[in-house]
Amino acid sequence: MQHDGFEAPYRLEYTYRRSTGPVIGRFLGALRDRRLEGVKTSAGRVLSPPGEYDPETGEDVGAPIDVGPGGVVTTWTWIAEPKPLHPVARPFAWALVRLDGADTAMLHAVDVGGDSGNIRTGLRVSPRWRAVRTGSIRDLECFVPEDLSARTEVRTLATESSGPVAMMPSSVQLDYTITAGRHLSTYLRALATKRIVGGRCPSCTKVYLPPRGACPTCGVPADAETEVADRGTVTTFCIIRIPFDAAPFPPPYASVAVLLDGADMPIFHLVRGVEPEEVRMGMRVRAVWVPDAELGPTLASIRWFEPSGEPDASYESIEGHL
Template identity: 40%
Template structure:
């Protein structure tokens, strides 16, 4: 068995989602843009902020909006000494459950403070608005301490004004949609068997693995024979000639992929292998590609070889007789003589 490197590589899983808000969330976000905060009255009369669409106890749809105050009291909190890159504040800060004046149910948001010692359960806080509210929960940039504390049970009456002048979704200004950029960072590890494969392909060698039970050869190997469910570790070096098992001509562009359509992707089986993989075909007339066709790898220049299957730029047809369908996937390592 070849010595494998522990191959890992950072990657970003990211997309900017577009969320439609629906009427309840939309109303709340619309009000934020006016620097106002609205809650919703639950079936038991409690005011929930931010407004819940459905009552947690009765499952009833809720629709009675209530304006609440912009100050509140801390119900619970924690102090983040080392903010994470994704956090809304990059100085040490607190997360807190905050019961806004006029609300019954606390909401969670961040509190800016100079030091942990300034935080306390019951401490009074006030909204700090973003400079330009856009209809996002982050329009509340954070809360700040008012420097006073109240007993936990004392919930000062809030400015629970009527909700009659709330922006409605029908208004031009109403928020109905938000963007949600979610970009997560991972370190992908190739797996032991794939790492061995990638280590060899970096040297321009195609290496499959043979199942100890059924003797079929898999490339690229994943560490098991999926049919038998047993680990594979016997390595088999394979040639770079293959047979077309099937193919498609792709006419639509692949997002973030430089290959321009139309192009052929084919299910190819290397000589000596018993499983196909997908790769590009080129140097061919798309209309002449066919099942059973013989092809060979066209490699990138050696200087560009890396830990990737695309060290093979593509496969191109070669002048060998077609393989009958019943022999595809069953050729010996020595290849096909016709």
């Protein structure tokens, strides 16, 4: 088993929404109104963006106060190749910007025309607002050098508050190339040739199916390749009677755990060719493989199991494998 494992693209996605709370919700609402706010701590420090508590004392913060709209860059880093999710399409700087009247800094993008020679610590900047605002940190599109903003933006501050933001989208999308590892890859490759390969623990001699990186009882690799039969015994089953989107057949049908002859772990599959009510513990079944042209490195190479016609196996033969 020296070959590389299988790999495949994989996207992890969480489509969460997130509640904002009174302090952050108010700040995001103010952004929608093109206003920048901070909060004052009991020690007199002004936090912007605001936090719900004073990071130095843990105490609640006070009422919101207006800050900015101008500020000063306190540190920066250049992004030569912006990504689609970044706020600025051409090369830009991420910067910490301390807004006028605030004691802490806000991280945001600074658009200096795509030339890194135009950004420096100490640069005075002003916000550039998006035309369509939703109550997000991105309503502030980016900061721009102060003199440039004076030419390009007509200040039209909203006079009425649109209120706080209660919820915000907070989705996660991450792309991976996942790998199966060599043990699982061995198992998958064998299925493409109508073979079922488990891994035997050299210590307790149990045959794991699929093979595992380590025997959970002995703590050694269970990697002695061992071919098992494509027939076996139903150890337990479940009759599915409720339809769902991914169901392989219209219900009712039976899912089974099959202990293949030569294996110590059952695999989970479907059984056909028998009324669901007749499926039982101890029933002998055999694999029905897909046509050769459809074989692949997947357990779906076995279409389902069907009764083999052999007499039922005894309970004693499966009781250690339930």
